[in-house]
Amino acid sequence: MVYSTSLTAYDLWPGLRAGPDSSMTQDTDELSSLRRLDPHTLASIHDRYFPEVYRYAAYRLGDALVAEDVASEAFVRLLESLRAGAGPRTSVRSWLIGTANHLVHDHFRTIYQRPERELDERTAGENDDPHEHLERSERSQGLRRAFESLTPEQQHVLALRFGGGYNLEETADLMRKNANAIKALQFRALAALRRALGTPGA
């Protein structure tokens, strides 16, 4: 399995950002409005974070439909938690990603006994060469299997770094760890993925 090393991360990693954004401070101001179930605030927060939550879920799950369900459920739970007097205190994003992580766990627990599950593959274009499509599909499935062989925490960190495009500090915030711990975890996750993928060219 070969991945071209001439590509930059930007080619494959569209969500990548170089530095932290200021959305966490905005959250605090909006939370009180969201607690009152203000529809404008809700729509604004939803549209701001849905892409991140969806990307994270889709990365973890490899299934677009389930990812949509998980991302959507995270927002519903946000509302219910806030209404119950709980929910995020400062960072809506951290809370949503954390909830999506739990929902992904729950999903896998639910389908644990299912022998096979559909993998999310980029659908073949109308003019795609069938052989090329098959090869790409097999490679995608192999990659997905390798990813799923990682521990949940390793999957979590890769989903945040490479699926969500969060930088080191943001990932540390989201996982409630320090940056050094994330570096070590990221190293172990990539090393494990490399081992699971097999030797280059295999």
Next chain:
Amino acid sequence: MTDPLSDPLQRALESLAQGRTVEQVLAAHPDLASGLRPLLEAALAAAQLGPREVPAGAMARSRRRALARAVGLKAASPRPAPFGLWPRWALAAAALVVVLGLGLDGMSTAAAQSLPGDILYPVKIVSEELQLRLAAQPDDRLNLEALYSQRRVDEVAGLLTLGRELPLSFHAVVQKMGPTLWTVGGIPVRIVPETRMVGEILTGMTIEVDGLTQADGTFLAHELHLESFDTLGPVTSIAPDEWVIGSVPIAIDAETWIEPEIRVGDLVLVRVRVLEDGSRVAESILLFAPPTPTPPPARPPWTAAPQSPKPTTAEATETEEAAETEASDEEDGTSGPGGAATQDSGEDEDTEDEPEGTDEVKDEFTGVVEEAGGGQWIVSGRVLQVTAATEIRDDPVVGDTVKVVAFLQPDGTWWAEKIERED
């Protein structure tokens, strides 16, 4: 434990993020290239796993769902906390005024018997608030909370008996789960396609039930929310912030009560609380001693046998469903997430109590067949054992109205002596 490559890897990933290629990055670190190359290749592979785009339709659907839920939450009927917006001191003062006005005896006999919707019901709630506030010890407070939680369940049962329709919520243990009817804390809970489930709910778990009491003696569930459950299993690993029980990781926090000297391999009983965001935290972890083959304790002579009230639909259903649950505890498997067994000691006590003094109790009622066939029928939510000795007349099928004659059995189940279709 930190690998010497973890820092260079991070710097290499940052270089990639700035637009350099892998070859360019490796060329800048020739001494580390052999170690970094496979990791960067894995990073490129990892970057291919995610979706390139977020479907606009998915986002629109999710936004609609969230907004609809917000509308629903806003429109939801208030819970039985009529003075929820009052300051705490005002609650206490109001309770005091009411208590003084009615006199303590008047309070206990009038307000304490009230149900949601009654004029005096707010007095009861305020009085409970006051007692909770005055509880000196945490244990006292916990005991009161448990008592009041059970009161809410009893109030639902009371409203079902009276056939009143009111939006309410209560917390109780799931005793039986059928396709359309569950038993939760002895209350027959109607499940409809619109019923929303939050969490993976199984028999033996404690849930919050939000819904509506109905005139037919059932509680129509709008939402079922998993709150806590017990899980039994071996300790696989112990860490400061997480234990693994069997194969299930469970978070530990500062309030988790852990019995001393538990080690890996020990069998433990864990009370797990499910938080609003779906995460699970252990409330307590206790060593589980294997049961010894001792006879069950005899009922103390001063305690009365539990009643099996009749004859309203709600109560009848409640009794039978509970009995059915108890009879089928083994089948239900009391199986929790990860395959670990679950149980609730409170329910076990009921199981021991239920059959005593209930022989030869006969009930006749008319209802609609909801499930038929095999050894078990459900008629208007009531579960009936059907044997070869049961007399079945006029071939009733699901949907038919039938007249039933049933007897309560020593094991707590109801055996149908006769089921007859009514024209």
